[in-house]
Amino acid sequence: MDLIIKNGILIDNNGCYQANLAIAEGKIKAIFQGNKNFQAERVIDASKKMIFPGVVDTHVHFQLQDLGKIISTDTFASGTQAAACGGVTTVIDFADQTRGISPLKGFNERKKNADSQVAIDYSLHVSKTDIEFLDEIPTLISEGVASFKFFTTYSWRNLDLNDAELLELFQEVKKCRGMVMGHCENDSMVINYRDTLILEGKRDSIFHAHSRPHIVEEEAIQRVMLFAKKTGIHLHLAHITTKEGSDLLYQAKQQGLFVTGETCPHYLLLNEREYKGPEGYLNLMSPPLRHVKDQQALLKRVIDNTINQITTDHCEFSRASKGNGELPFHQVLNGIPGIETSLPLIHDLMINKHKLTYPQLISLMSSKPAKIFGLYPQKGSLRIGTDADIVIFDPCLEKRITPEILHYSIDWNPFLGRKVIGWPIMTIFRGHILCENGKFIGPQNKGRYLKCSYKKALRC
Ligand SMILES: [Zn+2]
Numbered sequence: 001m002d003l004i005i006k007n008g009i010l011i012d013n014n015g016c017y018q019a020n021l022a023i024a025e026g027k028i029k030a031i032f033q034g035n036k037n038f039q040a041e042r043v044i045d046a047s048k049k050m051i052f053p054g055v056v057d058t059h060v061h062f063q064l065q066d067l068g069k070i071i072s073t074d075t076f077a078s079g080t081q082a083a084a085c086g087g088v089t090t091v092i093d094f095a096d097q098t099r100g101i102s103p104l105k106g107f108n109e110r111k112k113n114a115d116s117q118v119a120i121d122y123s124l125h126v127s128k129t130d131i132e133f134l135d136e137i138p139t140l141i142s143e144g145v146a147s148f149k150f151f152t153t154y155s156w157r158n159l160d161l162n163d164a165e166l167l168e169l170f171q172e173v174k175k176c177r178g179m180v181m182g183h184c185e186n187d188s189m190v191i192n193y194r195d196t197l198i199l200e201g202k203r204d205s206i207f208h209a210h211s212r213p214h215i216v217e218e219e220a221i222q223r224v225m226l227f228a229k230k231t232g233i234h235l236h237l238a239h240i241t242t243k244e245g246s247d248l249l250y251q252a253k254q255q256g257l258f259v260t261g262e263t264c265p266h267y268l269l270l271n272e273r274e275y276k277g278p279e280g281y282l283n284l285m286s287p288p289l290r291h292v293k294d295q296q297a298l299l300k301r302v303i304d305n306t307i308n309q310i311t312t313d314h315c316e317f318s319r320a321s322k323g324n325g326e327l328p329f330h331q332v333l334n335g336i337p338g339i340e341t342s343l344p345l346i347h348d349l350m351i352n353k354h355k356l357t358y359p360q361l362i363s364l365m366s367s368k369p370a371k372i373f374g375l376y377p378q379k380g381s382l383r384i385g386t387d388a389d390i391v392i393f394d395p396c397l398e399k400r401i402t403p404e405i406l407h408y409s410i411d412w413n414p415f416l417g418r419k420v421i422g423w424p425i426m427t428i429f430r431g432h433i434l435c436e437n438g439k440f441i442g443p444q445n446k447g448r449y450l451k452c453s454y455k456k457a458l459r460c
Pocket residue numbers: 059061313
């Protein structure tokens with residue numbers, strides 16, 4: 001064996017139990033009690049520690065491109081290393097189609113960029129920004145794309161699809177046996193609110209939230225759910241932020257619609273008060289941060305299993321690329337970092353404060369994301385024969401979040417100063433130790449492209 005982890009408490013979505021794990025050739029080879037006569041290069045004593053399957057974050061943006069130019073701060077290399085330090089061993093990023101250009105070409109370029117750099121496994125969603133090239137969908141699916149993203153807004157960046165186009169996309173993807181994933185905000189409302197505020201001279205960060213009020217999300221979710229119902233396609237809702245949005249997901253599930261949804265740590269832990277003050281501009285993302293009542297509603301919908309999973313929508317920008325607080329809200333690049341702090345923050349919120357069980361936590365952050373995108377049980381489980389992607393987590397380790405303990409290429413983070421109890425102390429990826437006690441030590445580019453498969457997706 002290459003590695004043995006002894007005396008830890010194994011957690012997967014089925015339960016918790018004390019056992020030992022033996023790892024060889026990148027796979028879990030044995031799960032056993034007591035002593036077996038295994039020899040290993042290294043034996044780790046994980047007494048009083050939790051053993052999780054690696055976190056699967058299915059919504060991230062590394063080296064985000066806009067019109068072919070990289071605009072976000074991290075690369076696939078630095079982003080996946082920070083992810084690994086936070087206990088994340090699989091990510092799904094996006095190949096965003098440039099309108100009028102083949103999405104297959106965009107996908108191949110994005111994949112080529114990532115392949116040589118990634119420290120952990122990754123896959124790609126494809127964002128469709130027009131309804132040309134629909135004939136490429138079967139090829140993309142055979143290349144391992146399970147999910148086609150659409151935007152109902154960002155017309156000013158040529159990203160949105162109109163209603164007729166959405167319906168056509170849904171029909172085509174359904175026919176080819178894929179799923180769709182939506183960024184849902186009503187475009188004309190966003191433009192109207194935004195332009196009115198700017199005309200009134202309202203430039204501060206808080207007006208970003210006012211430019212995208214709750215109805216913007218509620219209306220768009222309701223509309224695309226109707227299209228999903230009519231076409232019978234599986235619709236996945238990206239980053240739900242409002243009480244109204246999460247209630248719509250609840251009702252859709254009650255009616256038997258095949259809809260799943262995610263929310264992010266920042267929508268659970270932060271609210272629009274963060275937009276006040278000179279650093280408020282850093283926290284601009286879309287959809288925006290909401291009210292305390294939305295935080296509470298989202299929390300309730302996570303606990304009652306309506307919201308299926310936690311993702312980060314990680315998208316890192318430096319202070320300078322966000323304009324150093326000198327730009328009006330509508331010109332500030334949208335996005336915040338989050339991938340390295342997601343597991344400890346959600347652990348602290350859900351386990352320490354809201355008494356969720358460990359299997360529930362692992363379901364939200366690892367098993368269900370893997371199931372939805374057809375990666376389970378290779379990812380998201382601790383079973384014999386699956387990839388040895390493992391987090392050793394110390395539930396009692398207290399940490400204050402500071403730039404020094406994080407591995408981002410920027411010096412700010414929306415959660416700085418927060419104290420949490422519980423932190424990942426080792427991340428093992430395909431049997432290699434990538435991070436130990438807060439240091440990235442493992443091979444830098446051993447990650448691989450994973451084929452997602454909607455045909456292998458499990459309903460959850
Ligand atoms: Zn996103």
